[in-house]
Amino acid sequence: MKIHKEVVRVYSFNEDGELLPEEKDTINQLAKMPLDSLDLEAVSVVTNIYRVAQGLRNKMEREVLSKHGLSWTSFSILYDLWIWKSVETKKLAELTAVSKATISNITKTLEKKELVYRKSDSRDRRITYVSITDQGKLVMEELYPQFHRGEVDIVSSLSENEQKNVSELLRRVIRENQF
Amino acid sequence: MKIHKEVVRVYSFNEDGELLPEEKDTINQLAKMPLDSLDLEAVSVVTNIYRVAQGLRNKMEREVLSKHGLSWTSFSILYDLWIWKSVETKKLAELTAVSKATISNITKTLEKKELVYRKSDSRDRRITYVSITDQGKLVMEELYPQFHRGEVDIVSSLSENEQKNVSELLRRVIRENQF
DNA sequence: TCAAAATCGTTAGCTATGAAACGATATTAC
DNA sequence: GTAATATCGTTTCATAGCTAACGATTTTGA
Numbered sequence: 193m194k195i196h197k198e199v200v201r202v203y204s205f206n207e208d209g210e211l212l213p214e215e216k217d218t219i220n221q222l223a224k225m226p227l228d229s230l231d232l233e234a235v236s237v238v239t240n241i242y243r244v245a246q247g248l249r250n251k252m253e254r255e256v257l258s259k260h261g262l263s264w265t266s267f268s269i270l271y272d273l274w275i276w277k278s279v280e281t282k283k284l285a286e287l288t289a290v291s292k293a294t295i296s297n298i299t300k301t302l303e304k305k306e307l308v309y310r311k312s313d314s315r316d317r318r319i320t321y322v323s324i325t326d327q328g329k330l331v332m333e334e335l336y337p338q339f340h341r342g343e344v345d346i347v348s349s350l351s352e353n354e355q356k357n358v359s360e361l362l363r364r365v366i367r368e369n370q371f
Numbered sequence: 372m373k374i375h376k377e378v379v380r381v382y383s384f385n386e387d388g389e390l391l392p393e394e395k396d397t398i399n400q401l402a403k404m405p406l407d408s409l410d411l412e413a414v415s416v417v418t419n420i421y422r423v424a425q426g427l428r429n430k431m432e433r434e435v436l437s438k439h440g441l442s443w444t445s446f447s448i449l450y451d452l453w454i455w456k457s458v459e460t461k462k463l464a465e466l467t468a469v470s471k472a473t474i475s476n477i478t479k480t481l482e483k484k485e486l487v488y489r490k491s492d493s494r495d496r497r498i499t500y501v502s503i504t505d506q507g508k509l510v511m512e513e514l515y516p517q518f519h520r521g522e523v524d525i526v527s528s529l530s531e532n533e534q535k536n537v538s539e540l541l542r543r544v545i546r547e548n549q550f
Numbered sequence: 551t552c553a554a555a556a557t558c559g560t561t562a563g564c565t566a567t568g569a570a571a572c573g574a575t576a577t578t579a580c
Numbered sequence: 581g582t583a584a585t586a587t588c589g590t591t592t593c594a595t596a597g598c599t600a601a602c603g604a605t606t607t608t609g610a
Contacts, residue, residue, distance in 0.1 A: 204466065223516055368528040
């Protein structure tokens with residue numbers, strides 16, 4: 193079963209979050225960017241966010257989702273179906289923000305595992321509803337508490353205030369960028 | 372050409388970063404987790420991090436990397452080769468933290484685009500070096516400044532101090548989790 | 551010295567992912 | 581009323597990504 197890894201780092205950083213001399217040199221000389229034109233703080237923020245996000249995904253897939261052979265995306269689709277019971281394919285694509293084609297493929301896989309089933313609308317035959325099965329519910333009831341424990345775990349080195357702080361700042365980034 | 376999107380959200384949140392009533396109900400009733408046992412702050416941190424990370428990747432792939440048909444991962448491999456000139460396949464896999472098999476496939480694609488070339492070691496024939504071509508260098512010299520502008524852009528709604536703050540907290544998360 | 555073990559990169563086989571094309575169905579315009 | 585248009589989900593074809601198996605080497609150990 194496939195466990196998606198993909199912790200792709202762009203920069204090579206040392207432990208203190210500093211660019212290596214080789215990186216500075218290349219950027220400086222080849223891209224003709226003087227070092228004082230580089231916003232190292234922005235580089236650092238962006239890189240750290242990305243690294244945490246991928247670490248998070250890896251940890252969850254490895255420690256929780258792999259038990260039922262689910263990828264992060266499969267899990268998030270199953271989560272949506274758990275919450276909303278029955279959702280049109282189109283709506284599901286919007287909720288999870290992946291393409292219709294991907295939804296089509298993933299629900300097909302989930303259907304093979306008998307965690308969801310599909311049924312087309314009797315009035316408008318273009319529409320297909322995807323629903324969670326009882327077995328799918330059981331899986332979510334087992335996995336969700338573990339998933340949540342993982343979330344708590346990951347940020348446990350931050351105090352409650354620090355967590356609030358990070359959340360608020362990130363929410364601002366999300367809002368400003370319309371992510 | 373494929374542009375990786377994948378903004379997979381697990382939770383459905385409202386604009387203020389609150390779980391929807393339907394989510395609370397399902398988690399409460401089906402997973403038998405009383406709401407006061409849920410760490411909503413942790414959920415919020417983790418979700419916001421993931422959302423920013425994916426927004427970042429999407430924005431870069433859409434606005435910068437697609438010009439040369441590069442995915443995030445291809446770009447990061449090309450970046451490493453730009454910095455280090457010539458790297459063994461094995462080392463490249465460690466640097467970018469993807470599997471050797473993936474490196475093999477991606478460098479094959481990059482080789483088709485004539486941005487890199489491969490050559491095996493004459494002493495130890497098991498080893499293959501991947502190097503950036505002149506054309507690859509040109510692409511990086513064009514793309515890197517745009518990539519960096521994107522990074523600066525994304526966090527521009529945070530002050531310098533707030534950026535430092537986020538970076539430091541995230542670095543703690545990275546360190547504690549060994550991400 | 552030479553067989554066993556380790557190392558390295560590629561291939562095979564799977565899921566995931568997107569864009570674009572397609573086929574079926576509904577809606578709109580005239 | 582029917583032809584053009586729009587909508588929806590699937591299929592097709594490409595890359596990305598993983599694990600596991602493989603083939604070619606090199607190193608090790610007795």
